[in-house]
Amino acid sequence: MSASLSRMVMALATASLGPHRRGWTLAMEAELEEAMAEGQGLSFAAGCLLTAWRELPAHVEGRLVLASYTLVLGLILPAAALLLAGVLAGYPYLLPYDTEAMSSFAEVQMLVPWLNAGNAAAMPALTLIVLLRIASDVLVAWFAAERDWTRTAAAQRFGAAATVTLATSAGLILLDGTCVLLPALTLVIEAVAIAVLRRLHDAAEENHSTGQTT
Helix, strand or coil: CHHHHHHHHHHHHHHHHCHHHHHHHHHHHHHHHHHHHCCCHHHHHHHHHHHHHHHHHHCHHHHHHHHHHHHHHHHHHHHHHHHHHHHHHCCCCCCCCCHHHHCCCHHHHHHCCCCCCCHHHHHHHHHHHHHHHHHHHHHHHHHHHCCCHHHHHHHHHHHHHHHHHHHHHHHHHHCCCHHHHHHHHHHHHHHHHHHHHHHHHHHHHHHHHHHHHC
């Protein structure tokens, strides 16, 4: 167990170093085996990880890694969490369905005049669409962190399609598209974050190419 954890920590450290420190990576991996044989593998790997993280701001690849996780953890995943919190809180008429909540429409109709016993049956379907949007946000965050832009774009298209479906369905069923405002806002936040990340990635690739040709 300790050996597996040590190798996982070392893998994270070597991934943080980037390709320009390939020699250092190979040396650390070789020393890890010796440290593991002496029972110090985890502490050695943790030290390598700390050193690698300290080096991140010093090179382009490292700054790109920092930017990636800053945008993913600071914008995309919080946007998904905001959507989930909205669903759990009943934003604004995607209500968690319990007997007490559905026993009376009086309070709900003050906010949503077109909600009635007939179209209320569509609320779980609308909630499911929002949950699919949340899932797409999580996939976008995952693929963007791995810089898999093809899958990132596919997840973004799925999220946009879910948002359009939600808007169309809410407009037809409830004659009110208020529930689309929050998903649309988070979709814009996600798009801006990915655009910034891709620009940073392209700049890093151009810098790397220039360095190789000079």
